[in-house]
Amino acid sequence: MAVVGLGLMGGSLAAALKARQACATVTGIARRPATIEAASRLGYIDHGTTDLAAVAEADIVILATPVRTILSTLPDLAPLLPPGCLLMDLGSTKGRIAQAMNALPEQVHPCPAHPMCGKEVAGLEAADPDLYEGKTFVLTPLLRTPPAAVARAEELARAVGAVPRRLDPRRHDRLVAVGSHLPYLLALGLVATAEEVGREDCLLWDVVASGFRDTSRLAASDVQMMLDVLMTNSTAIAEAIDRFREQLEGVERLLVAGDEAELQRIMQAAAIRRSAAFRPRLQQAP
Amino acid sequence: MAVVGLGLMGGSLAAALKARQACATVTGIARRPATIEAASRLGYIDHGTTDLAAVAEADIVILATPVRTILSTLPDLAPLLPPGCLLMDLGSTKGRIAQAMNALPEQVHPCPAHPMCGKEVAGLEAADPDLYEGKTFVLTPLLRTPPAAVARAEELARAVGAVPRRLDPRRHDRLVAVGSHLPYLLALGLVATAEEVGREDCLLWDVVASGFRDTSRLAASDVQMMLDVLMTNSTAIAEAIDRFREQLEGVERLLVAGDEAELQRIMQAAAIRRSAAFRPRLQQAP
Numbered sequence: 001m002a003v004v005g006l007g008l009m010g011g012s013l014a015a016a017l018k019a020r021q022a023c024a025t026v027t028g029i030a031r032r033p034a035t036i037e038a039a040s041r042l043g044y045i046d047h048g049t050t051d052l053a054a055v056a057e058a059d060i061v062i063l064a065t066p067v068r069t070i071l072s073t074l075p076d077l078a079p080l081l082p083p084g085c086l087l088m089d090l091g092s093t094k095g096r097i098a099q100a101m102n103a104l105p106e107q108v109h110p111c112p113a114h115p116m117c118g119k120e121v122a123g124l125e126a127a128d129p130d131l132y133e134g135k136t137f138v139l140t141p142l143l144r145t146p147p148a149a150v151a152r153a154e155e156l157a158r159a160v161g162a163v164p165r166r167l168d169p170r171r172h173d174r175l176v177a178v179g180s181h182l183p184y185l186l187a188l189g190l191v192a193t194a195e196e197v198g199r200e201d202c203l204l205w206d207v208v209a210s211g212f213r214d215t216s217r218l219a220a221s222d223v224q225m226m227l228d229v230l231m232t233n234s235t236a237i238a239e240a241i242d243r244f245r246e247q248l249e250g251v252e253r254l255l256v257a258g259d260e261a262e263l264q265r266i267m268q269a270a271a272i273r274r275s276a277a278f279r280p281r282l283q284q285a286p
Numbered sequence: 287m288a289v290v291g292l293g294l295m296g297g298s299l300a301a302a303l304k305a306r307q308a309c310a311t312v313t314g315i316a317r318r319p320a321t322i323e324a325a326s327r328l329g330y331i332d333h334g335t336t337d338l339a340a341v342a343e344a345d346i347v348i349l350a351t352p353v354r355t356i357l358s359t360l361p362d363l364a365p366l367l368p369p370g371c372l373l374m375d376l377g378s379t380k381g382r383i384a385q386a387m388n389a390l391p392e393q394v395h396p397c398p399a400h401p402m403c404g405k406e407v408a409g410l411e412a413a414d415p416d417l418y419e420g421k422t423f424v425l426t427p428l429l430r431t432p433p434a435a436v437a438r439a440e441e442l443a444r445a446v447g448a449v450p451r452r453l454d455p456r457r458h459d460r461l462v463a464v465g466s467h468l469p470y471l472l473a474l475g476l477v478a479t480a481e482e483v484g485r486e487d488c489l490l491w492d493v494v495a496s497g498f499r500d501t502s503r504l505a506a507s508d509v510q511m512m513l514d515v516l517m518t519n520s521t522a523i524a525e526a527i528d529r530f531r532e533q534l535e536g537v538e539r540l541l542v543a544g545d546e547a548e549l550q551r552i553m554q555a556a557a558i559r560r561s562a563a564f565r566p567r568l569q570q571a572p
Contacts, residue, residue: 116495136492165492172493178483179494183501186472189534191556191563196529197464205563206422206451207458208465209402214503215469219560221497223553227546234541241538243482245531248475252527255520260513267509270477274505277480277491 002027002058004073006039006048008119009090010064011127015044016160019129023159027054038124055080060156063089067097067228074100083107086149088156090115092176092225093233094140094169102142109149114138114172115162122222130161137162140169177236182244184226185237187218288313288344290359292325292334294405295376296350297413299446301330305415308445313340324410341366346442349375353383353514360386369393372435374442376401378462378511379519380426380455388428395435400424400458401448408508416447423448426455463522468530470512471523473504 001023003010014026028045029052030036036048047054052073055061061081063070070089081087087110091097094112101110117135119126137157141150150166157164167175194212198204230237254263287309289296300312314331315338316322322334333340338359341347347367349356356375367373373396377383380398387396403421405412423443427436436452443450453461480498484490516523540549 116493118495118497135495138493165489167489167493171487171489175483175487175490175493178480179490179498182479183476183497185534185537186476186501187560188537188553188556189530190469190472191560192533192537192552193468193526193530194464194563195555195559196533197461197526201457201461203451203453203457204461204465207402207424207453207461208563209404209421211404211469211504211507212465213564214500215472216560216563217500218497219556221557223550223557226553227550230541230549231544231546234544238538238542240479240483241534244475244479245534247478247482248471248527248531251471251475251478252524255516256524258517258520260517263516264509264513266478267474267512269481270474270505271507271509273481274473274477274502277477277494277502278499 001025001060001062002029002055003045003062003064004029004052004055004077005063005065005069006030006035006044006124006127007064008122008124008126008131009115010062011039011044011124012129012131013062013064013090013160014039015042015127015129016132018044018046020159020161022156023060027058029054035124042124042127044127052077053080055085056082058082058085060086060088060152063087063091066225067091067093067232069228070097071100074104078104078108081105081108085109086111086152088113088153092180092229094138094172096232098140098142098169102144106144109146110142111145111149111153112140112142112169113153113157114140114176115157117162121220122225132157133161135162137164138167138172139164140167140172173233174236174239177233177240178243181229181233181237182240184218184221185241186244187216190216191219287311287346287348288315288341289331289348289350290315290338290341290363291349291351291355292316292321292330292410292413293350294408294410294412294417295401296348297325297330297410298415298417299348299350299376300325301328301413301415302418302446304330304332306445306447308442309346313344315340321410328410328413330413338363339366341371342368344368344371346372346374346438349373349377352511353377353379353518355514356383357386360390364390364394367391367394371395372397372438374399374439378466378515380424380458382518384426384428384455388430392430395432396428397431397435397439398426398428398455399439399443400426400462401443403448408511418443419447421448423450424453424458425450426453426458459519460522460525463519463526464529467515467519467523468526470504470507471527472530473502476502477505
């Protein structure tokens with residue numbers, strides 16, 4: 001097993017595989033020697049190197065870098081991969097990656113993936129062997145992906161405690177536009193609005209309460225990762241923004257018109273929906 | 287001391303005063319006998335009653351109900367208040383309350399207030415004697431409020447561990463429209479958008495991740511409390527929504543146009559601003 005990129009996602013995956021003794025050896029590949037040293041010291045990897053050629057020894061290769069780094073790495077990586085190798089990635093958008101992986105040499109078995117977990121802090125220091133525990137691990141196998149390779153990818157997802165779930169790449173991208181990218185943009189817009197108002201009245205930052213803290217948390221996300229996400233999913237995101245804007249404008253109209261009964265109905269429905277969505281639930285059967 | 291309303295805010299205030307032995311006796315006044323029994327059992331109050339007339343014995347009366355309940359209670363309450371009594375409230379908007387308290391009989395000393403703390407769960411069960419610890423406790427004294435009464439209100443804020451901060455009621459309402467009410471409406475709009483998309487594709491709720499959970503948390507707020515907040519601050523809220531919409535549209539334009547450099551600049555500024563705003567900081571001097 002080789003993990004390319006030892007940030008939050010790659011570092012956590014390596015750590016989870018080692019902690020659960022899920023595979024014989026984990027090789028970590030990263031740009032900076034200091035990252036490799038840290039990952040070795042933490043016991044997350046068995047070997048480490050800055051040389052991409054190390055993938056030649058692996059049965060499974062996992063790309064855990066930002067989306068556009070994955071896209072730009074693929075041409076260099078392709079000739080290095082051994083025949084029959086399962087190639088996965090953990091990128092946050094899947095359309096462009098699925099397209100690029102479809103063009104790989106036939107003897108490579110690609111299975112793009114996106115585990116639905118993360119933190120707003122990036123880097124190996126934030127890595128956690130339990131990051132994947134109980135989380136949905138989306139797999140977007142291609143038509144060319146052999147069933148045995150998909151089964152192996154599912155096995156890997158379960159090995160780190162996650163629940164695998166197959167999805168079409170486009171469907172995945174439409175869903176995460178609403179479930180992940182829209183929340184980020186709302187947090188970004190909220191902080192930008194507060195920044196503007198705070199320039200007019202410096203007391204603003206003294207009266208922001210815990211609600212602001214929660215709603216704005218995603219604005220502190222890793223910029224490079226999020227920029228890759230936004231630039232590779234802009235169509236679905238623009239649609240999600242439009243839907244959101246309609247909802248917000250509807251609420252604003254009711255508020256200005258003083259239509260309290262309808263406003264209350266919408267608020268109640270959202271409160272119930274929000275509470276139901278994050279009620280602790282039984283682990284899904286695999 | 288009499289606390290009218292033993293929900294999250296009133297219950298926590300009573301609990302904090304008792305825990306810090308900050309006043310001789312705390313009388314709790316609530317609509318439901320079961321609430322009074324529970325508050326007594328928890329040791330948050332010395333006496334409890336459903337009868338508003340109990341305020342006649344108090345030096346300080348604190349109204350801790352939703353904003354419009356405060357407004358509708360004032361006419362009944364006014365003739366019951368003893369001369370020289372400090373009357374405070376903990377309502378989330380201050381303009382309408384300041385206006386109403388300005389019309390109270392001259393021998394009452396009103397000092398509207400709004401502690402900047404809360405949870406998305408309501409009720410006495412969620413009360414916490416440490417809720418106010420380190421939080422900004424906004425006071426919006428009126429022109430008629432005697433300096434000694436303001437000083438007493440500040441003393442009370444400090445007694446529960448909070449940091450008092452005087453503000454004009456209108457200024458307060460404009461600031462919380464951005465700092466509290468806008469975040470709620472974004473959470474509400476996000477959940478409503480997800481609900482709509484989830485009706486078209488039921489897998490949506492399987493792929494929402496921790497980012498959605500944080501950003502949407504406020505949508506589970508107490509509906510009655512939030513409805514009072516929205517209906518008593520609609521002008522400032524509509525202005526906050528307009529400012530936010532401009533920010534979101536600006537980001538969407540950059541995204542669709544592929545102006546990556548400017549998008550990155552905005553994202554980086556927000557990430558820095560968000561991290562700075564919630565960095566642990568030294569307690570402000572009183």
